[in-house]
Every structure is written in C-alpha cells, then in structure tokens.
Amino acid sequence: MEKMKFVNVLLFVTLCCCCTVSYAQDKSVFSLNSDSEIVVKGVGQDGTKVLTVTAKGKKMEQAVEIAKRDAVAYCLFKGIKGSGSTEETPAIIKNGITPENEEFFSSFLMLKNNKGRGGEYLRFVNKSGQPKTSKIKKGYMVSLDIQILYDDLKEYMIKEGYAKKLDFLF
Amino acid sequence: MKRILLLGLLMMISSFVMGQAKKPILMVIPSDSYCDRNNYLQEFTDETGAVRYVSDYNSIFKSADSEDLRLVIAELSKLFAERGFPLKDLEQTLKSMNNASIEESLLSSSSSGASIKSTPLDMVKNNAQPDIILDLDYMVKTRGPQRFVTYVLRAVDAYSNKVIAANSGDGEPSASATVNQLLEVAVLNYIDSFSDQLMAYFEDMAVNGREIVVKLKVWDNLDVNFETEYFFEDEDLELVDIIDYWMQDNTVNHAPVRTRASDNFINYEQVRIPLYKERKGRQSAIGAREFVNDLRSFLRKDPFFLDSKIYERGLGEVWLIIGEK
The missing domain is CATH 3.30.70 (Alpha-Beta Plaits)
Structure with missing residues (x-):
C-alpha cells in the first residue's frame, strides 16, 4: 500500500514537472498560434513602425517581453493589421516557419530570460511605452506601444537569406 | 575549407549560367484627375474639329504650386531606390528630352553639313516610356480645423494596362502638421503594402x-x-x-x-x-x-x-x- 502511494506521488510530481516545462517552452519559443494582438499605430520616417501590442504572460514582466518578441515575430510571419488610418503591414517571410528555418528562428525569437539573455530579436526593438496592465485568470495582460526597426529587420532577413529584395529577379 | 571552395564554385557557375532578367523602368506619373483638378491641361483640336484636353506634364513642373508633388515623387524615389528600384524621374526626363531635341536640331556634320536622320516616328518613340507606370493622385482635404490627405497610388503595366498594385486611403487628420508632413506620412504608410504587391507580381513573373x-x-x-x-x-x-x-x-x-x-x-x-x-x-x-x-x-x-x-x-x-x- 505504501509502495502504491509512493508511485502515485512520483507520477503526480513528474506530471507537474512536465506541465511546467511545456508551459515554459510554449512561452519562450514563438508559436504561430500566439494569441497576442498587434496593430500598426504609426509609421516613422526612419524605417520604424510603432505597434500597439496586447500580450499575456504568467508575470507582468514576462508579458511585456512576450509583447516585444511577438511584435518582431508578427512583422516576420503574420503581418500586422492596420488601425484607423494606418495601412496593414505584410509579413516579411511568406512561407512561415519551416523545417529549414526553424532552428534559426527558435534562436532568433528566444524570449529574454531572467538573466537578460534573449534572441537577436531584441536588436530590432527600439523602445517601448509604459504598459497598461490588467490581471487575468492565468496571469497578466499588458497593452503597450512598441517601436520596431522595421526596415532594419527586413534588411537583416534579406541578408540572412530568409526574405527577398524587391529587385531579386533583375 | 573544401566545402567553402565548392560553395564558391557553385555560386560562380550559377551566376554565369543564370543571367538577370530585364529590369522594367518605373516612373511616377501624376494621374489625369490630378492634372485636371489642378488645371495642368493642354488643349488641342482633333481632326473632327472637337476640342480635347490632355495632361500637360511640362507645365506641372514649371509651376510654383508643384512643391507638394515634387516632395511625394522624391519620397517615393528614395523608398524605391532603397528597395533596388531607382525610379526614372519624369521631370528630368522631360527636361533632357527637350534639351536633346534642341541639340539634335543644331547638330550637323563638319564635312558635309548633314543633319541627324530622324523621322516623325522616331520622335514619338523617343518619348518618356516607362514599363510600369506609378499613377499618383492625392488631395488635401479639410475637416473642421484639421487637414488630411487622400492618397491613391497604382502601379499599372504600361502594355497590358493591368493594375499590378494599388493603395488608397485617407491619412490621419491633423491641425498642426504641414501638408508636406501629411503627404510624407501617407507615402510611408502605404509603401510596404505597395511593394509587397509588386513583389507578388515579380514572383509570378519568375514562375510564369x-x-x-x-x-x-x-x-x-x-x-x-x-x-x-x-x-x-x-x-x-x-x-x-x-x-x-x-x-x-x-x-x-x-x-x-x-x-x-x-x-x-x-x-x-x-x-x-x-x-x-x-x-x-x-x-x-x-x-x-x-x-x-x-x-x-x-x-x-x-x-x-x-x-x-x-x-x-x-x-x-x-x-x-x-x-x-
């Protein structure tokens, strides 16, 4: 009987560990199923775009980091919806995440951790505004304005061979 | 090391075997409605005696009111050049055509005094001839104390007359921004979506x-x-x-x-x-x-x-x- 109890506890602990790891993995690696909501707020003369991002996270700091990461990721893969008088921004990479680019983008879009280390995406986040925070069932939801170095991001993807220049054919 | 050498060799071979496609000439041309609204028209009488009007591009750039238009064209030229497509400039093309025809009429052979051979057809063919026309129209409107810009840009294939890309919309109204600033924002607002449509056209061209x-x-x-x-x-x-x-x-x-x-x-x-x-x-x-x-x-x-x-x-x-x- 004691042995059964021990096995059950062990199973429960293992299950909890698995769930925690999988939750952490889901948040640290960008997924195309991300539920962040992003719209273009404005465009800058210097090739930048100001995006309004709403993202969720377990902690407030994590939600802010997810917002920054998803702002870059949406520019790359999903495109950004327009708002009012701003035009939508098309995705830079048309074929999404594929086996050929998965490794590069897993690293590029790796969420900033507690030690301040994150993927290269951080280079393209210029500045962000003060987040508006609200508590939700599983953590926090933040909404903030983030300025992305859009032209630099596109140029970098062209250099790395993941996007094409407009004159690629000529 | 061997792999790098092999890769380099393959790149050399591919660039030698596969050339580059002929690059189309792109030019921003003010739309007929822009010319009509701003009275940049040339009147002529056709063979039936009817009076007709055509857009007079020469008079646009001689006018002091064309500052806004120059700014939009300059901004578009800058953005397209950054994307690898330097635009052919309409104003400069018109100027150089006029200068070239003056020079050509004055040029004669030093030995026999012969002039350069030119037919009326040559003169027609020697026109500003883009392959893709960037047809531009905009209007500055007011709503109470605020001004805003209505902007339309279309890329039209000069031969098939097909619209390759199009963007239109109203900009953000502002009481403080100058017309130039409003126009600049309008161009920047639409350029990514516009070049994405052009990219789709070129990708289709690459395949089909x-x-x-x-x-x-x-x-x-x-x-x-x-x-x-x-x-x-x-x-x-x-x-x-x-x-x-x-x-x-x-x-x-x-x-x-x-x-x-x-x-x-x-x-x-x-x-x-x-x-x-x-x-x-x-x-x-x-x-x-x-x-x-x-x-x-x-x-x-x-x-x-x-x-x-x-x-x-x-x-x-x-x-x-x-x-x-």
Whole structure:
C-alpha cells in the first residue's frame, strides 16, 4: 500500500514537472498560434513602425517581453493589421516557419530570460511605452506601444537569406 | 575549407549560367484627375474639329504650386531606390528630352553639313516610356480645423494596362502638421503594402514568365494575309492557325489569348514569355523583341518565305509587320 502511494506521488510530481516545462517552452519559443494582438499605430520616417501590442504572460514582466518578441515575430510571419488610418503591414517571410528555418528562428525569437539573455530579436526593438496592465485568470495582460526597426529587420532577413529584395529577379 | 571552395564554385557557375532578367523602368506619373483638378491641361483640336484636353506634364513642373508633388515623387524615389528600384524621374526626363531635341536640331556634320536622320516616328518613340507606370493622385482635404490627405497610388503595366498594385486611403487628420508632413506620412504608410504587391507580381513573373502583348499586322502591298493557307505539319492550315500553334509552343503558359483577329491583323495578350534564353552557353535576358524575333525567323523559312519588320513598343509590347522590312 505504501509502495502504491509512493508511485502515485512520483507520477503526480513528474506530471507537474512536465506541465511546467511545456508551459515554459510554449512561452519562450514563438508559436504561430500566439494569441497576442498587434496593430500598426504609426509609421516613422526612419524605417520604424510603432505597434500597439496586447500580450499575456504568467508575470507582468514576462508579458511585456512576450509583447516585444511577438511584435518582431508578427512583422516576420503574420503581418500586422492596420488601425484607423494606418495601412496593414505584410509579413516579411511568406512561407512561415519551416523545417529549414526553424532552428534559426527558435534562436532568433528566444524570449529574454531572467538573466537578460534573449534572441537577436531584441536588436530590432527600439523602445517601448509604459504598459497598461490588467490581471487575468492565468496571469497578466499588458497593452503597450512598441517601436520596431522595421526596415532594419527586413534588411537583416534579406541578408540572412530568409526574405527577398524587391529587385531579386533583375 | 573544401566545402567553402565548392560553395564558391557553385555560386560562380550559377551566376554565369543564370543571367538577370530585364529590369522594367518605373516612373511616377501624376494621374489625369490630378492634372485636371489642378488645371495642368493642354488643349488641342482633333481632326473632327472637337476640342480635347490632355495632361500637360511640362507645365506641372514649371509651376510654383508643384512643391507638394515634387516632395511625394522624391519620397517615393528614395523608398524605391532603397528597395533596388531607382525610379526614372519624369521631370528630368522631360527636361533632357527637350534639351536633346534642341541639340539634335543644331547638330550637323563638319564635312558635309548633314543633319541627324530622324523621322516623325522616331520622335514619338523617343518619348518618356516607362514599363510600369506609378499613377499618383492625392488631395488635401479639410475637416473642421484639421487637414488630411487622400492618397491613391497604382502601379499599372504600361502594355497590358493591368493594375499590378494599388493603395488608397485617407491619412490621419491633423491641425498642426504641414501638408508636406501629411503627404510624407501617407507615402510611408502605404509603401510596404505597395511593394509587397509588386513583389507578388515579380514572383509570378519568375514562375510564369513575363506577360507581353504581341500584335501582328501585314503591309498593304503584300498579297498574303492571315487567312492564306499553307501546307504545314501534314495539313492545310491558315497562317493564323500556324502562328497560333507557334505561340502555344513557345510560351511559358502555352495559352496566349488571341483577343482579336482579322485577315489583316492578330492581337495576342497574356503572352507569357521566358525571362531568359540560352545564347553562347549562357542564359541571357530577353524581352518582347527577342521573343518575336524567333517568330520572324520561323516565318522566313519554308513554306512561308515571309520577311517581316519588328516594331518594338517597349519591354512588354511588340508588333510584327509581315511582308517586308
């Protein structure tokens, strides 16, 4: 009987560990199923775009980091919806995440951790505004304005061979 | 090290074998409605005596009110140049055409005093001729104390008249921003979506070939027309059908559309031609002229023995006039 109890506890602990790891993995690696909501707020003369991002996270700091990461990721893969008088921004990479680019983008879009280390995406986040925070069932939801170095991001993807220049054919 | 050398070698071979396609010329041209609204029109009387108006681009750039337009064109030129497409400038093209025609009229040979040979057709052909027209229109409107810009930009294929890309909309109203600032924001707001549509057009071109228009005509002194029959591939066929087969065999989509035809002319649209052709062991870029040159060679052979003249209207439209050069 004691042995059964021990096995059950062990199973429960293992299950909890698995769930925690999988939750952490889901948040640290960008997924195309991300539920962040992003719209273009404005465009800058210097090739930048100001995006309004709403993202969720377990902690407030994590939600802010997810917002920054998803702002870059949406520019790359999903495109950004327009708002009012701003035009939508098309995705830079048309074929999404594929086996050929998965490794590069897993690293590029790796969420900033507690030690301040994150993927290269951080280079393209210029500045962000003060987040508006609200508590939700599983953590926090933040909404903030983030300025992305859009032209630099596109140029970098062209250099790395993941996007094409407009004159690629000529 | 070996892998790097091999990669380098492969890149050299691929750049040698695959050339670059012919780059279309893009030019921003103010729309007819812009010219009409701002009274940049030229009046002329046609053969029937009716008074007609055409857009007068020369007068636009001489006007002091064209500052806004210059700014929009400059901004678009900058953004397209960054994307690898330096735009041909309308104002400069008009100036250089005027200067060149003055110089040409004053030029004479030092030994015999001969002038440069030029026909009225040469003068027409020597026009500002973009392959893709960036048709621009904008209006500054007011709403109470605020101003805002309505902006329309379309990319039109100069030969097929198809709209390749289009953006339009109202900018954010502002009480403090200048008209120049409002226009600048409008251009920046739409440029990514616009170039994305252009990219889709070029990607389609890379896969399905360049779309051109081919027109066939006959000289009026020829005793052959497109209904003349020839014995070709074991059957009696009219010349129009033989040309149809040739077009199907030599196009990328094998389905050019014969839009209109009579015994004296044939018009083909949606003719998808390859971007490259093998020449001296390498792929060289081709346009409408090079494509139709092969048809000309075909018609010179047995059983047709027809000579013809190629009249090139640009990268995407060509006429083949059958009978003689």
